[in-house]
Amino acid sequence: MANGPGMFRRRNPVGPLEYTRRAWVRLFLLGTFVFLYVPIGTLMIYSFNDSRRNIVWRGFTTKYYEKAWNNDGLIEAFTNSLTIAFFSTIFATVLGAMVAVFLWRFRFPFKAPYEGAMALPIVIPEICMGVALMAFFSRVGWPSGLPWPINLSSITIAHIAFSFPFVAVIVRARLVGFNRELEEAARDLGANEWRTFWDVLVPYMRPGLVAGALMAFTLSLDDFVITFFTSGPETVTFPVKVYSMVRFSVTPEINAASTILIVITVALTVIAMWLQGRAQAADKKRK
Amino acid sequence: MTSEPGAAPIISIENVTRRFGESVVAVDDVSLDIREGEFFALLGPSGCGKTTLLRMIAGFETLTSGTIRIDGQDIVGVPPNKRPVNMVFQSYAVFPHMTVADNVGYGLKVTGVSKGNRAGMVEEALGLVQLDGLGGRKPDQLSGGQRQRVALARALVKRPKVLLLDEPLSALDAKLREAMQLELVRLQHSVGITFVIVTHDQSEALSMADRIAVMESGKVRQVAPPAELYEYPTNRFVADFIGKMNLFEGRAEAGANGVLNVDVAGLGTISVPSQDTVSGSVGIAVRPEKMRLLSDQPDPSMISVAGTVSEVAYLGNESHVYVETEAGLKLNIVVKNDTRTVEPAVKLGDQRWAAWAPGDTLVLRE
Ligand SMILES: Nc1ncnc2c1ncn2[C@@H]1O[C@H](COP(=O)(O)OP(=O)(O)O)[C@@H](O)[C@H]1O
Ligand SMILES: [Mg+2]
Numbered sequence: 001m002a003n004g005p006g007m008f009r010r011r012n013p014v015g016p017l018e019y020t021r022r023a024w025v026r027l028f029l030l031g032t033f034v035f036l037y038v039p040i041g042t043l044m045i046y047s048f049n050d051s052r053r054n055i056v057w058r059g060f061t062t063k064y065y066e067k068a069w070n071n072d073g074l075i076e077a078f079t080n081s082l083t084i085a086f087f088s089t090i091f092a093t094v095l096g097a098m099v100a101v102f103l104w105r106f107r108f109p110f111k112a113p114y115e116g117a118m119a120l121p122i123v124i125p126e127i128c129m130g131v132a133l134m135a136f137f138s139r140v141g142w143p144s145g146l147p148w149p150i151n152l153s154s155i156t157i158a159h160i161a162f163s164f165p166f167v168a169v170i171v172r173a174r175l176v177g178f179n180r181e182l183e184e185a186a187r188d189l190g191a192n193e194w195r196t197f198w199d200v201l202v203p204y205m206r207p208g209l210v211a212g213a214l215m216a217f218t219l220s221l222d223d224f225v226i227t228f229f230t231s232g233p234e235t236v237t238f239p240v241k242v243y244s245m246v247r248f249s250v251t252p253e254i255n256a257a258s259t260i261l262i263v264i265t266v267a268l269t270v271i272a273m274w275l276q277g278r279a280q281a282a283d284k285k286r287k
Numbered sequence: 288m289t290s291e292p293g294a295a296p297i298i299s300i301e302n303v304t305r306r307f308g309e310s311v312v313a314v315d316d317v318s319l320d321i322r323e324g325e326f327f328a329l330l331g332p333s334g335c336g337k338t339t340l341l342r343m344i345a346g347f348e349t350l351t352s353g354t355i356r357i358d359g360q361d362i363v364g365v366p367p368n369k370r371p372v373n374m375v376f377q378s379y380a381v382f383p384h385m386t387v388a389d390n391v392g393y394g395l396k397v398t399g400v401s402k403g404n405r406a407g408m409v410e411e412a413l414g415l416v417q418l419d420g421l422g423g424r425k426p427d428q429l430s431g432g433q434r435q436r437v438a439l440a441r442a443l444v445k446r447p448k449v450l451l452l453d454e455p456l457s458a459l460d461a462k463l464r465e466a467m468q469l470e471l472v473r474l475q476h477s478v479g480i481t482f483v484i485v486t487h488d489q490s491e492a493l494s495m496a497d498r499i500a501v502m503e504s505g506k507v508r509q510v511a512p513p514a515e516l517y518e519y520p521t522n523r524f525v526a527d528f529i530g531k532m533n534l535f536e537g538r539a540e541a542g543a544n545g546v547l548n549v550d551v552a553g554l555g556t557i558s559v560p561s562q563d564t565v566s567g568s569v570g571i572a573v574r575p576e577k578m579r580l581l582s583d584q585p586d587p588s589m590i591s592v593a594g595t596v597s598e599v600a601y602l603g604n605e606s607h608v609y610v611e612t613e614a615g616l617k618l619n620i621v622v623k624n625d626t627r628t629v630e631p632a633v634k635l636g637d638q639r640w641a642a643w644a645p646g647d648t649l650v651l652r653e
Contacts, residue, residue, distance in 0.1 A: 184347055185380035185438075187367040189394030189445065199393070203384040282383075282427065 047255035064252040077241035085220040088159035092216040096167025104175040130229035158230045159220040167212035174208030207279030214272035218265045296320035303353030313339040315505030328492035331502035337485040373442035374451040381426045388422030412444035452484040522653035541566040553614030570651035576621040577647040581640040591642035
C-alpha cells in the first residue's frame with residue numbers, strides 16, 4: 001500500500017478551523033501564559049535563592065523554608081489560617097448546599113431576586129464586605145481577647161459569609177442535571193423524604209459538595225482583604241502576616257512561605273476541578 | 288387468568304379529575320376499574336393524561352377531585368412510600384451510584400428487611416428478569432434494555448399489588464421492543480401481579496394487554512379487551528385511533544326489526560343490521576380489510592360503490608388500495624397478495640367496485 005505506516009507522510013495542511021495550528025495563535029497563547037506565570041514562577045524560584053536580598057541568583061538552598069518553619073509568628077499565623085479555613089469550610093458547605101437545595105426544590109414568592117441576592121457576595125467588592133463586616137462586629141460588640149480558637153470566631157463567620165455563596169452556586173449547577181424520577185423511585189420503593197434525601201440526592205450532589213468545599217477552603221485560606229478588617233492583633237492569619245512582613249522587606253523567607261501557600265491552593269483547586277470534570281464525564285456516559 | 292368480569296377490582300378509580308392551573312384539565316372525570324391479575328393498558332395520544340393518571344395511582348400527583356381505591360382502601364392522601372404499588376419509570380430511574388444488586392435491594396432495605404434475607408430475594412428477582420450474575424455491576428456498565436430490567440426487578444422484588452409501567456418500551460429499539468413485549472407478558476403471567484402499562488403505541492397495547500382503556504384529552508373513551516376494541520369501537524375517536532378505518536358521516540332513521548337505514552352522502556341509503564334504534568347523525572365505519580375490491584358489481588346483499596383506483600401502496604404481504612368515488616368518497620381497501628406474481632393486481636386508474644357485507648359495518652353514535 002502506498003500510504004502504509006512506513007511511508008514518508010506529507011505534513012497535513014492546516015485546515016480552515018485549526019486555529020491552534022497557526023503560528024500567530026500559538027504566539028498569542030504563549031504570550032498570555034508568560035504574562036500570567038512569570039511573576040509567580042519568579043517568586044517560587046527565588047524562594048530557593050541563597051541570598052538575603054532578592055535580586056540576583058546566588059545558588060540553590062532550602063534554608064529559607066527552614067527559616068520560615070522556625071518563625072513562630074509565621075507558623076502561628078499559618079495554624080490560625082488552617083483552623084479558620086477548616087471551620088468555615090464545614091459551615092459554608094452545609095449552608096451553601098442547603099441554600100442550593102432550597103432554591104432548586106421549592107417555588108416561593110420573590111425566588112428570582114432571592115437567588116440573585118444569594119449570589120451577590122461573589123461580585124460585591126471585598127473591601128466593601130470587609131468594611132461592612134468590621135462595622136457589624138463592632139456594632140454588636142463582638143467580644144475580643146477570648147482564648148484560642150474562639151478568638152477566631154469573627155474571622156470564621158466573615159469567611160463563611162463570603163464563601164457559602166460559591167458553594168451554593170456550584171451545588172445548584174450540579175442539581176440542574178438531576179433526574180427527579182430518581183427521587184420518586186426512592187419514594188416509590190418505600191423511602192421517606194429524609195431517607196430519599198440522604199440515599200439519592202446527597203450522593204448525586206457529592207461531586208458538587210466536594211468541589212464547593214475545596215473552593216471554600218482555598219477562598220478562606222488566602223483571603224486577605226476581609227480578614228484584614230475583621231482580625232485583631234492576636235488573630236493574625238497567614239496572608240495578613242505575610243503582608244506585615246513584606247512591609248519591612250521582601251525576603252526569600254516570604255517567598256518560601258508564599259510558595260507553600262500557592263502549592264496548597266493550586267493542588268486543592270486542581271482536585272476540585274478534576275472531581276467536577278469526572279462527575280460530568282460520568283453523567284455524559286450515562287446519557 | 289383471574290380477570291373474569293365481576294371479580295373485585297384491585298384498583299378502583301372514581302370520578303377522578305386533575306387540573307393544572309385554570310385551563311389544563313389533564314384528567315377529566317375518569318372512572319375505571321382495574322381487575323386483580325390483569326394486564327391493563329392506558330392507551331392514547333401524547334398529552335391525553337395517561338401519565339398523570341398513573342402518577343395519581345402511584346401517589347406522585349394529587350387529585351383535584353374524586354377517589355382512588357387500591358384493594359378496597361382509599362389511598363388519597365397516603366404518601367407514595369406507603370402505597371402497595373410500585374412503578375417502573377419512563378427513564379428507568381436506576382440509582383447511578385449503586386450497584387445493580389443494591390438497586391434491586393433498595394426497596395427491601397428501606398423497609399427493614401435484614402441483609403441476610405435481602406440477598407436471596409435480590410438474586411431471585413434478578414433471575415426473574417434474566418440478569419443473573421450482573422448484581423455487582425454499576426448501572427453505567429449496562430445497556431438500556433438491561434437497565435430497564437433492573438428497574439423491573441427493583442419494583443417486582445417488593446411484591447406490589449399492582450405494578451405501574453410508564454411507557455416502558457419507548458426508549459428501546461424496534462427489535463428489542465418486540466422481544467420485551469413478549470417478555471413482559473410472560474413475566475406478568477409468572478408473577479401473577481396486576482400490571483398497568485401506559486403507552487401511546489396501539490400495537491403494543493393490543494398485543495400485550497387483557498384490557499385497554501383508550502383516552503382522549505383527559506377522558507376515557509372506551510374500555511375493552513383488544514379484539515372488542517378493534518372490532519366494536521363505540522365512538523369515532525376509538526374507531527379512528529385503533530388501526531385503520533374508513534369513516535363516513537350519515538343520517539340514521541329510527542331502525543326497526545334489527546335493521547337500521549342510514550343515508551350516507553355518496554353511498555346512498557344502506558341497511559345495516561343493528562339493534563340500535565338511533566336516529567340522527569351517526570358515523571359509519573368499515574375496516575379496510577373487511578372491504579373487497581371487485582371488477583364487477585356484486586349482488587345487492589353486499590354494500591358496494593364504484594370508483595377509480597387513485598393510490599396503491601405495495602407492502603409485500605398486502606397492498607393498500609385507495610378508491611375514489613365520483614361523489615368524492617375515498618375508500619381504503621386492503622388487498623391480500625396471496626398469489627405469487629409480480630404483475631400488479633390493480634393499477635392506478637382502474638375502475639373497481641368496493642364492497643363489504645352489511646354485518647361488517649359499524650354504526651357510531653358518538
Ligand atoms: N406538572 C404539570 N404542570 C402543568 N401541566 C401538566 C403537568 N403535568 C402534565 N401536564 C399537562 O397535562 C396533560 C397531560 O399530560 P400527561 O399526563 O403527561 O400526558 P401523557 O402521559 O398522556 O402524554 C398535558 O397537557 C400536560 O401538558
Ligand atoms: Mg406520558
